Amino acid sequence: xxxxxxxxxxxxGAVGALAAAPRARAQEPVRQIVITGTQQRLALxxxxxxxxxxxxxxxxxxxxxxxxxxxxxxGLFRFVDxxxxxxxxxxxxxxxxFEDWQSLFANFLVATRARVTGETxxxxxxxxxxxxxxxxxxxxxxxxxxxxxxxxxxxxxDVMALTPYEGIAQTRLVFSSDRDDPDGDGSIKELYIxxxxxxxxxxxxxxxxxxxxxxxxxxxxxxxxxxxxxxxPDVYLAQVRAGQSLNLTGSRGQSFAxxxxxxxxxxxxxxxxxxxxxxWIANADGTDHRNVxxxxxxxxxxxxxxxxxxxxxxxxRGGTPQLWLMDADGLNVRRLTRVGSWSDGAVWSPxxxxxxxxxxxxxxxxxxxxxxIDLETRQVRQLTTGRGSCEAxxxxxxxxxxxxxxxxxxxxxxxxxxxxxxxxxxxxxxPGNSVYxxxxxxxxxxxLTLTRSAAGVTGRxxxxxxxxxxxxxxxxxxxxx
Amino acid sequence: xxxxxxxxxxxALAASLLGCGPKRPSAVRHDPPPxxxxxxxxxxxxxLTRPDDVDWGPDIEPVDRGGTLDxxxxxxxxGSPLADIYFEYDRATLTPEAQKTLEHHARWLLRHPEARAVxxxxxxxxxTVEYNLALGDQRARxxxxxxxxxxxxxxxxxxxxxxxxxxxxxxxxxxAWAKNRRAHFAISP
Numbered sequence: 001x002x003x004x005x006x007x008x009x010x011x012x013g014a015v016g017a018l019a020a021a022p023r024a025r026a027q028e029p030v031r032q033i034v035i036t037g038t039q040q041r042l043a044l045x046x047x048x049x050x051x052x053x054x055x056x057x058x059x060x061x062x063x064x065x066x067x068x069x070x071x072x073x074x075g076l077f078r079f080v081d082x083x084x085x086x087x088x089x090x091x092x093x094x095x096x097x098f099e100d101w102q103s104l105f106a107n108f109l110v111a112t113r114a115r116v117t118g119e120t121x122x123x124x125x126x127x128x129x130x131x132x133x134x135x136x137x138x139x140x141x142x143x144x145x146x147x148x149x150x151x152x153x154x155x156x157x158d159v160m161a162l163t164p165y166e167g168i169a170q171t172r173l174v175f176s177s178d179r180d181d182p183d184g185d186g187s188i189k190e191l192y193i194x195x196x197x198x199x200x201x202x203x204x205x206x207x208x209x210x211x212x213x214x215x216x217x218x219x220x221x222x223x224x225x226x227x228x229x230x231x232x233p234d235v236y237l238a239q240v241r242a243g244q245s246l247n248l249t250g251s252r253g254q255s256f257a258x259x260x261x262x263x264x265x266x267x268x269x270x271x272x273x274x275x276x277x278x279x280w281i282a283n284a285d286g287t288d289h290r291n292v293x294x295x296x297x298x299x300x301x302x303x304x305x306x307x308x309x310x311x312x313x314x315x316x317r318g319g320t321p322q323l324w325l326m327d328a329d330g331l332n333v334r335r336l337t338r339v340g341s342w343s344d345g346a347v348w349s350p351x352x353x354x355x356x357x358x359x360x361x362x363x364x365x366x367x368x369x370x371x372x373i374d375l376e377t378r379q380v381r382q383l384t385t386g387r388g389s390c391e392a393x394x395x396x397x398x399x400x401x402x403x404x405x406x407x408x409x410x411x412x413x414x415x416x417x418x419x420x421x422x423x424x425x426x427x428x429x430x431p432g433n434s435v436y437x438x439x440x441x442x443x444x445x446x447x448l449t450l451t452r453s454a455a456g457v458t459g460r461x462x463x464x465x466x467x468x469x470x471x472x473x474x475x476x477x478x479x480x481x
Numbered sequence: 482x483x484x485x486x487x488x489x490x491x492x493a494l495a496a497s498l499l500g501c502g503p504k505r506p507s508a509v510r511h512d513p514p515p516x517x518x519x520x521x522x523x524x525x526x527x528x529l530t531r532p533d534d535v536d537w538g539p540d541i542e543p544v545d546r547g548g549t550l551d552x553x554x555x556x557x558x559x560g561s562p563l564a565d566i567y568f569e570y571d572r573a574t575l576t577p578e579a580q581k582t583l584e585h586h587a588r589w590l591l592r593h594p595e596a597r598a599v600x601x602x603x604x605x606x607x608x609t610v611e612y613n614l615a616l617g618d619q620r621a622r623x624x625x626x627x628x629x630x631x632x633x634x635x636x637x638x639x640x641x642x643x644x645x646x647x648x649x650x651x652x653x654x655x656x657a658w659a660k661n662r663r664a665h666f667a668i669s670p
Contacts, residue, residue, distance in 0.1 A: 186647035301611035344609035
C-alpha cells in the first residue's frame with residue numbers, strides 16, 4: 001500500500017524531533033517536519049460546509065480559494081488539478097477515501113470544513129499523508145464569520161508548519177501611499193497596512209505629512225518610520241496596537257532609513273545630526289545615539305545581519321553609491337557591490353540557509369531593478385526586468401519572497417517575487433502610489449480561537465529527508481536572538 | 482524646542498565652516514564672492530570675516546536695479562521670493578550659476594532680517610529613496626553653508642531633505658529631471 005516517495009519524511013512523535021535537534025535549541029518549539037522537498041503533490045478539495053446554508057457555503061468558498069492561493073504562493077508544492085476534484089464528489093474531511101487520492105497521485109490531502117452560526121464561524125482542518133493513510137494534523141478554530149480569509153491564512157500557516165519553512169500567510173505588509181493626499185503634490189504620504197496578499201488595507205498614520213520608510217520591529221509590536229510631521233525627517237517609533245509614538249531621533253538634522261537590530265533593542269538609521277550623513281545606532285528607548293560610520297562620504301540605508309554582528313549600508317565613499325559592510329561597531333569596513341553604477345536600499349535576508357542581501361541596483365539602461373547578492377560567492381542576480389523601475393525590497397519572514405515597489409506607467413505599485421526572481425505578481429493595494437513596503441516579521445494578529453488541536457503521526461519514519469532545502473540545519477528563519 | 486534645535490544646528494555648522502569640517506561643498510573652494518554687508522554684528526558665527534561695508538564686485542548685479550528685490554525674484558516656485566538653484570545628476574556641488582543665485586538670495590535675506598528660510602534639498606526620480614534623501618541633505622547643506630559664508634545667520638536657516646518625494650515637475654524627461662534636482666527656499670516672515 002505504501003509507495004515510497006522521495007522526499008517524504010515521517011517523524012515519530014516529538015521524540016524523533018527532539019533527538020534530531022541540538023541541545024541549544026531545546027527551548028524552541030518542537031517542529032515536526034513531515035512535508036519536505038519541493039515536489040510533493042497536495043490535494044486541496046473544496047471546503048465542506050457543515051450545514052447547507054448560504055453563509056456556510058460562502059465561507060467555505062473563501063476558505064478554499066484563499067488556502068489554495070496561500071499554499072501555491074510558497075512555491076513548495078505541486079497540486080492536484082482542480083478540475084479533478086468534482087469527479088470524486090464531496091470529500092468527508094475526517095474520514096476520506098484514500099484510494100481516491102492515491103489514484104490522483106496526491107501525497108498529502110488537506111481537507112477542511114466550516115460552519116457559520118450567526119456571527120460566529122468554525123473551521124476544521126485535517127491533513128493526511130495519503131500514502132500511509134495517516135492523519136498528521138487536526139485543527140479547529142472559532143472566530144468571526146466575516147473573517148473567512150483570516151481562517152484560511154491560519155490554516156495555510158498550519159500546513160506550512162509541517163514543512164521546513166515558516167508560514168507567512170497571516171503576516172501583513174506596511175507601506176507608504178499618497179492616496180489620501182488631496183492635492184497630489186507629494187506633500188502627504190500616510191502609512192497603510194494590508195494582508196500580505198494585498199487584501200484588507202487599513203490606514204495607519206493620520207498626521208497629514210510625509211510618512212515613509214516604515215520598518216517593522218522583529219517582534220511585530222512596533223513600527224519605526226520616517227515622518228516629516230515636525231518639519232524635518234525624523235525617525236519615529238509607533239506601537240502598532242496602542243498607536244502611541246515616540247520621536248526617536250529628535251529634530252536634529254535629517255534622520256531616516258531606520259533598521260531594527262535582530263534582537264529589537266536597537267535601531268540603526270541614517271542622520272546628518274552631526275553634520276554630514278552617517279549611520280547612527282540608538283537604543284530603541286531613544287538613548288545612547290552613536291555614530292558608527294564616521295566617514296566624510298554620505299552613508300545611508302543600514303541593514304543588520306540576522307546575527308546582529310554586521311551592518312550593510314550605502315556609501316558613496318567610492319565615488320558612486322554602493323553597498324558596504326561593516327561590523328556593528330563600525331570597524332572592519334569593506335566594499336560589497338562592484339557592479340552597477342548605483343546600489344542602495346540593502347535588506348539582509350532573514351534566512352539562515354541563504355546568506356544574501358537584496359537591494360536596488362541600476363545595472364543598465366538607467367532603470368532600477370531589484371537584485372540579490374550572494375554573500376558567499378558575491379554573485380548578483382537580477383530579480384526584476386522590464387517593469388519600469390523597481391526598488392525598496394523587503395524580505396518575507398521566511399526569506400522565500402520579496403516585496404518591493406515598481407514605477408510603471410507613472411504609477412508606483414507593490415509587487416511580490418520569489419527569491420530567485422520567479423512568479424512575479426503585482427499586488428492591488430488600492431489607489432494612488434504605493435511605495436516603501438516592509439513585511440511583518442511574524443504574525444501578530446489575534447481573532448481566532450484554537451478549539452481543537454492534534455498533531456503527531458502514529459506511523460514510522462519513512463525514507464530520508466527530501467529536498468536539499470530541508471537538510472539538517474534550522475531552516476525556519478526569523479531572527480531569534 | 483525646535484528653535485533651540487535650530488540654534489544648536491547652526492552653531493555646529495558654523496563651527497564646521499570655520500574648522501576643517503567634513504565634506505565641504507566645493508562651492509567654498511571657488512573664488513569667494515564679495516561678501517555682502519553683515520546683517521548683525523553680534524558675532525553669532527564667531528570669527529567669520531564679514532566686512533561691514535564693501536563695494537559690490539562686478540559679477541554681482543546691483544540689488545535695487547529696476548525695482549525691489551521681491552519683484553525681481555518673484556517667480557520662485559510655490560510663492561517663494563527666492564528662486565530655486567539646480568544641481569547636476571548625483572551631485573551636490575554648487576554650479577557657478579547656483580552660486581550667483583545664492584549671492585542674490587544672501588542679499589535678499591540680509592535686507593529682510595525678519596525672514597527665515599527653510600532650505601529644501603530635492604532630487605530627481607532617477608535614484609533610490611534612501612540615497613536620494615542623503616543627496617538632498619547634501620544639496621540643501623551646500624546651499625545653506627554658502628549662504629552662511631555670505632553672512633546670513635545660521636539661526637535663520639533650517640535644512641530639510643525631501644529626496645525625490647516632492648518633485649516640482651512630475652514628468653519623466655530631461656527637462657523635468659533638471660528642474661527637480663534643486664534646492665528650494667521656503668521663506669517665512
